[in-house]
Amino acid sequence: MSASTENTTPMNRDSLLEELFDRWRDSSERGANISLDDLCRICPDLKFGLEKRIELFESGRLNKSMSDTAKVGDGDSQVLKTNSEINSLTFHAKGGLGAVYRATEKELKREVAVKFIHSNLVQDRESCTRFLLEAEVTGRLEHPGIVPLYGIGQAENGRLFYYMRYIDGETMDEAIVRYHQTRVGQGLATEQSIEFRKLLTSFVSVCKTVAYAHNRGIVHRDIKPANVMLGKFGETIVVDWGLAIPVARDDRFRTSGEMTLMPSSGSQNSTTSGGGAGTLAYMSPEQASNLAPTPASDVYSLGATLYKILCGHPAFSGDNGHVVRESVIDGRFAKPSERTRGVPAPLEAICLKAMKQQPKARYATALDLAADVENYLADAPVSVLSETIGQRLARWARQHRLAAQSLGLAAIVVVLISLLAAAWLGTLANSEQQAREQADQMRELAEVARRENLRTSANFLAQAIAYEIDLRWRLLESEAQSEQLRKSLLAINAAPTDASLWEPLQAWLNERRLLKGGAIKSSGWSIFAADGTQVARAPRARSVGQNFRHRDYFHGLGNDLQKDAPEAATLKPLEHLVAKTQDEDLVHLSCVYRTVNGDKPVVSFAVPVWSAPATVPGREVIGLLSISLEIEDFGLPENALLFQVDESQITHRSGTVIAHARLGKLTDSETLPSVSSDVIALGEQLRALRLKPGRGDSEVDALLPTFHDPVDQQDGLAAIEPVIVAARPEHIGDIGWVLVVRETR
Structure with missing residues (x-):
């Protein structure tokens, strides 16, 4: 190239200007700044034209148009055209096929992400086909775990682009690195930490997103932590579908009823071969062998992703790509526990199952993989690990602490x-x-x-049950202080028929149960509006949207009312207790009842949600936060039972047994048994004495020399003790339950 361009033809000048502009773009996409003087050192007369070209690009004059056909008027067809302008582009990240910019969509004033194909690939037909395929697959896969695509277009310089929702957050790879840098000690000493459980929960979401794609007949081919975005508000998004290809679906992936997605972009060859593509460290053996991928290939990559969550680094690494590829094909890698101390055995078994060398030996679907990780999070057995007796006993002790x-x-x-x-x-x-x-x-x-x-x-066990009750009240009292909960209920009470206001509350409840629910057992968490409508439940059930103001846990009258009772129509949350209880003491344990979601004896723990903090005078109750619990989940030993002193609304008798290891299910055809009248009388006496100052423990003997167990029909020496939550006011702490512990033989 000469030092001057005076003799350069107009065509050559245009080509040279385009080359200089591409060099500037490549430098910008790498995050490096290069001066125009350096670029135009050998052709200074092109500097002005290059400045104008860059100014035109940075002004954001990208136009996107889309059209759709709609029936209007008398049935005539018209094409509806819309135009959007995207400006304020700022470089964000770069990949193998394109670069991503943060930008603003002018008409809607929303932040978007714009992905351009690289300048040097504009004339490459195969790369353009891949880029269009990525846009089409991303746009047609409609799932919460896949970023919504808003549109596709072509910039004035001919570069293809598409734009989508901008996810403000970090990649799963960055979150994994941060977790392993900050964890305490060696191994997974913090395996039950919030951050570790969040990573596993996000991993489950990735599995379910990939399972959806498989049910549409799409294989991603490049699943890895760097291709998963974690939003600031709990979003888990699988990105970079540039290598995705359609595959034939077998019966496993047809049962969901999803339609097969057949992309129109790309040739037949580009969508049916696909061997060898992906990232080597997360690539399945069949991909590394240049064989056609299947859904099992993505399952392997999910297992490799779980491996990095457990260890902090991938299963395969090295500078020699050929050696790494051979290791992948042969399945040679160290177990997670061999590289990181303290890896939980169930998670290692799940990881190794997903990374089996033979596709048929892996999990049949990504949903099966997700189910096993969910079982681990719920402290339930996983399908791929046979537990020892010691492990089963340890789990039983965790789940039956009392x-x-x-x-x-x-x-x-x-x-x-x-x-x-x-x-x-x-x-x-x-x-x-x-x-x-x-x-x-x-x-x-x-x-x-x-x-x-x-x-x-008997005394110890009664106190332990009282502690479990108070523990749930205190947890609910803490969560009920949430400003988000308060604002959402105020909005719902103002527009009770607008069900769209319930979804943010449902998401909040799911998150709180996930974070705090591991500390206690429960059947479900619920939120009720001021009119008694259940507006959220975790886990979600068919009861959401039904009205429960007739229930005792809502009004606090001591028994449920008939659902259509006239007096129920005007009841307010905990109305019966508000007048005689200080705000800070207002909690409630409901009478025993049947739920619409199950058939076992259940109670609910309820606390009010106030319209304002305690420092604001004149505040009122605007809703309830509650936890329901099957009474058998208190985990009584086999020689103990609980009975209700007062008349039960289920049996209409006093002394009804509400918890016993052999009580079984409550059904319409069976009647809950009751203890004898002398046991009820002794329970009443002890209940009155325990509520006295000084307790009067020695005035009545709590032993029953010949107690008859009405459930298993056994007789023997027994001790009796009322369950009283001593930390609460008498009318709250006296829940009306009595415990009996029988001597075992």
């Missing part, structure tokens, strides 16, 4: 008594008379210890 604590305390008492007895026997006199006397004393001591042990077990 029973485990009670049995542990009883064992300690027995051991202590045995030690005392052994020490006592060691001091027995040698004489026969002294031996007999000592033996009599030991029998008396053992009998006293036996009875005291039973009393202690």
